[in-house]
Amino acid sequence: MKRKIITIEKDLKEGKINKRKNRFILDVKFNSKNEKVYLQNTGALSTVIKSKRKILCEKITKKERKTNYNAFAIKTDNTFAIVKSSLANLTFSKSLEKNLLKSFKNHIILSQEPILPEKGRADFLLKNTTNDTQNFGSVLTCSWWNLKLQQFLPSPDMVRYILDHTR
Known part of the structure; x- marks a missing residue:
């Protein structure tokens, strides 16, 4: 749908x-x-x-x-x-706000463009309201039909994985 x-x-x-x-x-x-x-x-x-x-x-x-x-x-x-970063980020934040992202049902945005502990920036700092954990995330791709977020888990080697969302 x-x-x-x-x-x-x-x-x-x-x-x-x-x-x-x-x-x-x-x-x-x-x-x-x-x-x-x-x-x-x-x-x-x-x-x-x-x-x-x-x-x-x-x-x-x-x-x-x-x-x-x-x-x-x-x-x-x-x-x-x-490829307009601000629009891809807006699409992600609105999708999160409207509970359209299955993998992020219990997440809220704490801040946008936070500085990473290692070096550089992410698009978002997210908080999981279920277990009170925080994760950095960057929108990888955003098209008319899907949204992919790269999430950086808090770990020494900054393990990365991709979560898909299809509408």
Whole structure:
């Protein structure tokens, strides 16, 4: 059963990826014109960002910017994977709030973008209200049909595992 998590009302422009120039910039072809597109998600995304893949971008009208577009989602297989980090994180938090994540029925968000004990940041610090444990988690992928969260368990070697949620 499909449930609405969030509503997105944006005019998106479809293009094709030429290449990733650096961590923040994609070279995208819209019709016959090449444009630089800002990529908010600086993760590796090597399985998502591939030449010739369809990409949905949102037009940005701020004059002080170096790019006119933000990357929004990239087509992978038969769906679009959201590459706008803030939207993927919002989707996770709303899904948690609405009790749509079976694996996280008894979890609440304590904080967003917490600093990890080792080094770096996670997307969330979660608390299991059943046993009072806390875990760090990062949204790995977020598409129209599924959400994957990488959870870091509190342990010396930061054991990682992936939990799936399908609507």
